Amino acid sequence: MSNQKLFNVAVVGATGAVGEQILRLLEERNFPINELKLLSSERSAGSKLQFKGQEITLEAAAPDSFKGIDIALFSAGGSVSLELIPHAIKHGAVCIDNTSAYRMDSETPLVVPEVNIDKISEHKGVIANPNCSTIQMVAALKPLYDRYGISRIIVSTYQAVSGAGARAIDEMLRQSREILDGNPVEPQILPVGALPVKHQIAFNAIPQIDKFTDNGFTYEEIKMINETKKIMGDDSLEVTATCVRIPVIYGHSESVYVELKQDFDVEEVKQLLADAPGIVLQDNPAEQLYPLASDAAGKLDTFVGRVRRDLSNPRALNMWIVSDNLLKGAAWNAVQIAEYIAIEQK
Amino acid sequence: MSNQKLFNVAVVGATGAVGEQILRLLEERNFPINELKLLSSERSAGSKLQFKGQEITLEAAAPDSFKGIDIALFSAGGSVSLELIPHAIKHGAVCIDNTSAYRMDSETPLVVPEVNIDKISEHKGVIANPNCSTIQMVAALKPLYDRYGISRIIVSTYQAVSGAGARAIDEMLRQSREILDGNPVEPQILPVGALPVKHQIAFNAIPQIDKFTDNGFTYEEIKMINETKKIMGDDSLEVTATCVRIPVIYGHSESVYVELKQDFDVEEVKQLLADAPGIVLQDNPAEQLYPLASDAAGKLDTFVGRVRRDLSNPRALNMWIVSDNLLKGAAWNAVQIAEYIAIEQK
Structure with missing residues (x-):
């Protein structure tokens, strides 16, 4: 050319x-x-x-x-x-x-x-x-939004330490080795470098990413809520997020509950996801196939699995969305x- | 005596x-x-x-x-x-x-x-x-159920490997060291000892605990749904669960969204939790205080924090519930x- x-x-x-x-x-x-x-x-x-x-x-x-x-x-x-x-x-x-x-x-x-x-x-x-956690979620939900409409999203995240930078990765790996060796850990970076209190991330789950806002949500959670509405172009979307850091190096995972506006067929949902750009459907319980951070690390796509109709609300779906937070994120x-x-x- | x-x-x-x-x-x-x-x-x-x-x-x-x-x-x-x-x-x-x-x-x-x-x-x-993941959730939700009534619960879990037994702990620690040393891992136990496919648990999140049922939920998820209804004595309760294993040794964490039947005051909810038997409220964003698996390990209580009114549904609360899965669980x-x-x- x-x-x-x-x-x-x-x-x-x-x-x-x-x-x-x-x-x-x-x-x-x-x-x-x-x-x-x-x-x-x-x-x-x-x-x-x-x-x-x-x-x-x-x-x-x-x-x-x-x-x-x-x-x-x-x-x-x-x-x-x-x-x-x-x-x-x-x-x-x-x-x-x-x-x-x-x-x-x-x-x-x-x-x-x-x-x-x-x-x-x-x-x-x-x-x-x-924001990284928003990108993979909206990429996966877009085909469902277009086909059925979405009224509500409730997401809990399982976020990798690389989202907090290279020093947070180092800290998590160092702490892991210290604990394996039976030595004490002295957290220095996570959950938020600029805040005074530090927590152990190795072999732990920290329900704080970014600072807290006045309403009890963290900025990370508010970003997921507000950015999702802006990207989807739909202020009426109801979104709730709980953002959690876990000891993973690369790859955010998300447990997503989503209420659709129309009836749906689960197999059609899976086909929509499989056909969507940038999305890879990994969903076969019989073969224990579902997205894993360890598989998604280093890849450009967003991986979706555990797609199932909610048992209490036939208009709702549960799913598991994973992507490399430094790449697609x-x-x-x-x-x-x-x-x-x-x-x-x- | x-x-x-x-x-x-x-x-x-x-x-x-x-x-x-x-x-x-x-x-x-x-x-x-x-x-x-x-x-x-x-x-x-x-x-x-x-x-x-x-x-x-x-x-x-x-x-x-x-x-x-x-x-x-x-x-x-x-x-x-x-x-x-x-x-x-x-x-x-x-x-x-x-x-x-x-x-x-x-x-x-x-x-x-x-x-x-x-x-x-x-x-x-x-x-x-x-089941361990059910016990801590219903213990924390009971005071809210009695005071306001509960219509719906949506929970995503962050479960410790000790729930899968001593050999799963050993496997997680061994894999962690192998990865820190740059060696390959060969998963042998998790997610389910009796099933053929094994996944890495160290520095990962596995969205499968127990086998799959025909409806795409795992038995662990179905246990949480059915046991919660039975313990609360309320078949009308709508419960959804996504159960995930993460690299933590002791202590299950849970991100819980709960819809109440009556209006509530968040401070009153916190007071109810603080006063409830077996529950310790750890909730002070200004001091970055919230429950952590690393703190709950070895303790008998159930720890609750991140209590906040949902921004999209004023009748709903979000919270974070942690307890030692081998003890209270x-x-x-x-x-x-x-x-x-x-x-x-x-």
Whole structure:
């Protein structure tokens, strides 16, 4: 494709857990790149990363870093996005933001390509990537929403520590070894780095992800509730979430109860899921086949199983949804959006 | 108390994970024992266990083992209970059965002392101890049921491997070390010893506990649904369960959504829970206080927190319920029942 348009791409937060996966995906997917700029904190600037066999030197992200950039992928924290995205937009870049900074902004599309890719044309310089736990859920529920309508969603999550960053993975692995060796653990990061109280995550389940809001829900739970409504474009959706961190490295699992607006046939539901883009149905009780975080890790798809009609409410379904939180839950969803932008501007 | 009646007690399955805790509790609680008989499989017979500083030799459990026994605690598997309980009853013993063998039998009381201790007087020789995941949930929900009424319960569990026995604990710890050392794992026990397919439990979440029934639910899920209705004495209760094994050694956690029949005040709900027998309220978001399996392990109580009004349904509550699955979920509930029988017969 000699006439393919090539893009100047910036990755902000290139050394983070998500930034690393974004680079790997841009490489593997052969994204049409003219120039790739890797931006980081002052601390990481000057170090080098490999991309397609070439060394690229990290530069400290600054307002003028975005001159000539066509597409900028942000995953360096909300404050960095809030500071730099306005500058990137001024320089003409389309920003894909992986933080929560712009997600609920009424002028910013919040996009999961399988659900609402049509929204990207409405952007005013920035497209927000939803929260990891939201993305996999709406991707799996979209075919049911379109076919039957959905009135209520009640979700309990089983979230991997990688969602809290590379240091949280290290902490969980270190604690695991300490406990196996019979040594005491001294939690330092989880559940929330910025809060004073720390809890053991190894061989435990912590019902707190992000800080608490005034109503007793955590921000993670509120994100799932609000983002789901925004992505589905349906404020009447009733959503409840309980978000829990468990000792898994990669892959969020979700137990989802969903009330549909119309009667359904379970086999038809399974067929809709099997046929849906980005969804893999893994559902065969006779063979003990259902999604597992250990299988989903490293894959781009969202896996759905344990699909069954609720015994107390014939209009409701229970299901189990699993996806790699750093991939479909973050890097892959962002790169997917970048690919759609590239196609649009071709 | 020189005039206290003393009982001849048999513990069937004394070497198992639950049997071990039953012995420890009978000792610690100073249960009024005249003679203690420890019964096991043929394989373990002849070995010795310590009780109050004395060595007791294990005997192979047989139909005539129960001559002269007043109270027999069974936790050696459903088939052992089905075989031996009729003989124990014939010999005049009151049996407390920790297996699922008699739970749904219409003539057998299914008892959680905090909920329905009045049912023990209706026994015909056997009182069933409910499933671990059911016990802690109904203990926590009973005060709300009595005050407001409950119409619907939707629960997702985070269950410890000790619920699958000592070998499952060993497997989880062994797999954890193998993964930390970068070695491959070869699952051999979980999710269900008797089924052909095995899955990694270390750093994973397995949405299968017990075998599957024909409707896509597992037996563990069906137990939670049916036992909750029976213990609460309310067939109209709508209950949904998704049961998941996670890499925790001791302590089941549960994310519970519950719809009440009347309006409620959240602070009053918390006070009801704080005042309820066997329940400890751990609920202070400002101090990041909520129940954790790591804290509940080794304790007799059921811990409740994350109590909050649902944002989509003002008649609904979300909460997080944690208890030691081998204690309140098994051994302690059984010994509690034995204590009530001892008091009744005093």
